[in-house]
Amino acid sequence: MHATTIEKGNSTDLIDTPCLLVDLDIVDKNLESLFQKFRNRKVNVRPHLKTVKSPEFAKLLLQAGAIGVCTAKVSEAEVMAAAGIEDILITTEIIGAAKLGRLTKLISKHPEIKVVVDSQIGIAAMQQSASEANVNLKVLIELNVGQNRAGTEPGEPALKLANEIAKQPNLHLLGIQGYEGHLQLLTDEAERKRLCTEAMERLMSTVALLRENGHTTEVITSGGTGTAEYCADAGVNEVQPGSFVFMDGAYRRAIGERYGHALTVVATVISKPADNRCVIDAGFKSLSTDSGNAELKVQSDISYRPAGDEHGILESASGTIPLNIGDRVELIPSHIDTTVNLHDYYYCHRGGKLEHVWKLSARGKVQ
Ligand SMILES: Cc1ncc(COP(=O)(O)O)c(C=O)c1O
Structure with missing residues (x-):
């Protein structure tokens, strides 16, 4: 299984996407x-x-x-x-x-x-x-x-x-x-x-x-x-x-920054059909939308929107988007509980080095 092939100490850049990254x-x-x-x-x-x-x-x-x-x-x-x-x-x-x-x-x-x-x-x-x-x-x-x-x-x-x-x-x-x-x-x-x-x-x-x-x-x-x-x-x-x-985007907008964004979803740019638009490998099945769309962790004029179950679109309001096919981006979920429930593993790191891969053992436990 992929999760077990990533070793402690590896760079988090080696983790396949989309994935839950926890700082x-x-x-x-x-x-x-x-x-x-x-x-x-x-x-x-x-x-x-x-x-x-x-x-x-x-x-x-x-x-x-x-x-x-x-x-x-x-x-x-x-x-x-x-x-x-x-x-x-x-x-x-x-x-x-x-x-x-x-x-x-x-x-x-x-x-x-x-x-x-x-x-x-x-x-x-x-x-x-x-x-x-x-x-x-x-x-x-x-x-x-x-x-x-x-x-x-x-x-x-x-x-x-x-x-x-x-x-x-x-x-x-x-x-x-x-x-x-x-x-x-x-x-x-x-x-x-x-x-x-x-x-x-x-x-x-x-x-x-x-x-x-x-x-x-x-x-x-x-x-x-x-x-x-x-x-x-x-x-x-x-x-x-x-x-x-x-934390998540909805809470930060409501209560400010008293707690930090410890979890992001990492996605990869898989297509760049236009200068101002990229396609990433994270859609409805990776990021929940019940509290609105996720946002890029790095603030910019680039917005994210889902474009199907497995695709998402990043679009720049001002023109050229400074990303290329193969680049990785981190997104902050709008609602943490419903996003986390879509994934199997947490990839936990300190300073970009992997510490643990923890299974979301209660994921999908709705009964
Ligand atoms: C009964 C109950 N207690 C506590 C919480 C925790 O709230 P939060 O995740 O907003 O801190 C919830 C969240 O829905 C809840 O339903």
């Missing part, structure tokens, strides 16, 4: 700048692995001080648990006999896995599955703090769920999750902070109500790359950012 020095800086913010605030960091989808990066995050990790899906948690990572919060509701069966099987070997729930139906199904498998589940109530995605409403509806969980012999209420995903990419920082503080008031007032009614809420978790500090300042005791590890 570990920038990753280190991103981790340090995020973790120091929360060390100072005495708030736990439980990074979301939906971005990196790799046990090796998960372990870097744990070494940097993460208390545990989040995954979006049971199948991602299976990959992480198999790699020896025990403390995992699965942040998406787990519905359906197949998935609950997988979950309870996993939890029988990895009891530190935690799950979220936002409905009576979900609670009943989890209890039945847990009882059949003879395991106990640590459960967080998911609260809608304004994203209007999943999550029960704050206040009484959340209390009703807490009361219901308390009646279940195999479920243990551990806490509450209120993720404000709708605020992550707001470009106006003051507005992002204000709306996040409001969202966290919904979360914290529900925590107070649950506590007044005798429920434990040991873990209060929320926050992404764009909001985690504000969540911590508003009283949560865990934050779950993910994209900060690599």
Whole structure:
């Protein structure tokens, strides 16, 4: 396999394209700048692995001080648990006999896995599955703090769920999750902070109500790359950012350069049909477009657009493009999570010398 023929210490110029290139020095800086913010605030960091989808990066995050990790899906948690990572919060509701069966099987070997729930139906199904498998589940109530995605409403509806969980012999209420995903990419920082503080008031007032009614809420978790500090300042005791590890174009446009672009997609110029236009070997299957088009790492008047599954076009607004057939270019993905999920390997380097080829073991794990 190609990935194994590249050796440590080789120049990254030898890697076939398109490929994911990770600058570990920038990753280190991103981790340090995020973790120091929360060390100072005495708030736990439980990074979301939906971005990196790799046990090796998960372990870097744990070494940097993460208390545990989040995954979006049971199948991602299976990959992480198999790699020896025990403390995992699965942040998406787990519905359906197949998935609950997988979950309870996993939890029988990895009891530190935690799950979220936002409905009576979900609670009943989890209890039945847990009882059949003879395991106990640590459960967080998911609260809608304004994203209007999943999550029960704050206040009484959340209390009703807490009361219901308390009646279940195999479920243990551990806490509450209120993720404000709708605020992550707001470009106006003051507005992002204000709306996040409001969202966290919904979360914290529900925590107070649950506590007044005798429920434990040991873990209060929320926050992404764009909001985690504000969540911590508003009283949560865990934050779950993910994209900060690599960053992407959409986040930089929203929050600026507090974290660096650690990941690029390298592509090769395969054709130059006109002076102002090149064709590269990276299209829809190498760079996601749900948050717009990728951009060249080196700033110029050259724009990128996909031109099919396997082709992309670089075009210069001012005329001649200073690239030739065979040249390599680095692109910054617009959305990191959906781009990473298109690739098999991370090629990790320091100063242009290859250090590791890490498989994206949880790539495509959407179940
Ligand atoms: C529940 C939850 N928590 C945390 C995150 C991490 O957010 P980000 O990658 O924007 O830091 C996400 C991202 O979608 C999420 O869905």
